[in-house]
Amino acid sequence: MDIRMVRGRESRAWLWVTVLALSSMLLLVAAAVFGDSTMSSKRKVGALAGFGADRAPVLPMEAQLFESLLPLDTRELGRLVHLTATSESRQRNLAVWVRTANGRRILVRFEPEPPASALRSLGPGSRLEVNGYLQRISRAEFDMWMDTLGVRIPRPRPGTKFGDVPDSGFAKIDSLFIKDFYVSVRPEGLRGVRSTTELRPDTSLATPTFPAVPGMEGGAAAPAGGAAGASGAGAATPAIAAPPPDTAGDGGG
Numbered sequence: 597m598d599i600r601m602v603r604g605r606e607s608r609a610w611l612w613v614t615v616l617a618l619s620s621m622l623l624l625v626a627a628a629v630f631g632d633s634t635m636s637s638k639r640k641v642g643a644l645a646g647f648g649a650d651r652a653p654v655l656p657m658e659a660q661l662f663e664s665l666l667p668l669d670t671r672e673l674g675r676l677v678h679l680t681a682t683s684e685s686r687q688r689n690l691a692v693w694v695r696t697a698n699g700r701r702i703l704v705r706f707e708p709e710p711p712a713s714a715l716r717s718l719g720p721g722s723r724l725e726v727n728g729y730l731q732r733i734s735r736a737e738f739d740m741w742m743d744t745l746g747v748r749i750p751r752p753r754p755g756t757k758f759g760d761v762p763d764s765g766f767a768k769i770d771s772l773f774i775k776d777f778y779v780s781v782r783p784e785g786l787r788g789v790r791s792t793t794e795l796r797p798d799t800s801l802a803t804p805t806f807p808a809v810p811g812m813e814g815g816a817a818a819p820a821g822g823a824a825g826a827s828g829a830g831a832a833t834p835a836i837a838a839p840p841p842d843t844a845g846d847g848g849g
Contacts, residue, residue: 657676658676659676659677659678659727660675660676660677660678661677661678662677662678662679662680662696662700662702662779663696663697663698663700665677665730666698666700668730668774668776668777670732672730673730673731673732674729674730674731675729675730676727676728676729677727677728677729677730677779678725678726678727679694679696679702679704679724679725679726679727679728679779680696680697680723680724680725681694681695681696681697681702681704681724682694682695682721682722682723682724683695683718683719683720683721683722683724684701684720684747685720685745685746685747686719686720686745686746687715687718687719688744688745689744690705690706690707690709690715691703691704691705691706691741691744691745692704692718692724692745693742693745693747694724699772700772700774701772701773701774702774702777702778702779703733703738703741703774703778703779704724704726704728704778704779704781705778705779705780705781706781706783706786707780707781707782708782708783709783710783710786711783714783714786714789715789717789717790718789722789722790723788723789723790724788724789725787725788725789726779726781726785726786726787727781727785727787728779728780728781728782728785729779729780729782730777730778730779730780731777731778731779731780732776732777733775733776733777733778735775735776738775738776738778749773749775750766750769750770750773752766752770753766
């Protein structure tokens, strides 16, 4: 007899299937008669236990200072950072190149698009304060955005022989340009943008005014400018009264 084709008579598979079926039926009958202990009012499981009904309040994500995470690492991906910087390029295609207070440069992208009025005053020299998420960017995409924004990244001097490496001075400068990460800013993360005109003090010269001097009609006039302004600012010369008419001669004649 070929044991690969014919099952032996001593097989008990059907016996075990029958035992398991009878045991299941007995459990169902016992649950119907005596009740299910897991469904009691004192002890419940699953959805009846109210799991998730009372949850703790969701804690807001705290933004960390961008400077505190330097040097950047892949472990910081997705972290919410607070960035205060000055823009060094124009805003194009919802992206801008910025410089932090310690000289670090990084790309900032606004995604999704914020309201048009939020970026209206953003330009070279504008002050930018945002909360954004740190994201990774490939070197090819980084070069594309630098060409889009018109930003030139420093490059080392050409080598003269095989094995030449950039000097330490260039390495320090190159470390200020972050090329592998960018800050993704959502519309609610745009805290404030101050344009260049708001940051520049008003240097326009107002016309000086001088107090009235006793004995002068209408006070001192404002100088026309230049040297006249300097002389007018000095001591005012009182007006000379006209001499009285000579009445003695008329009476004698």
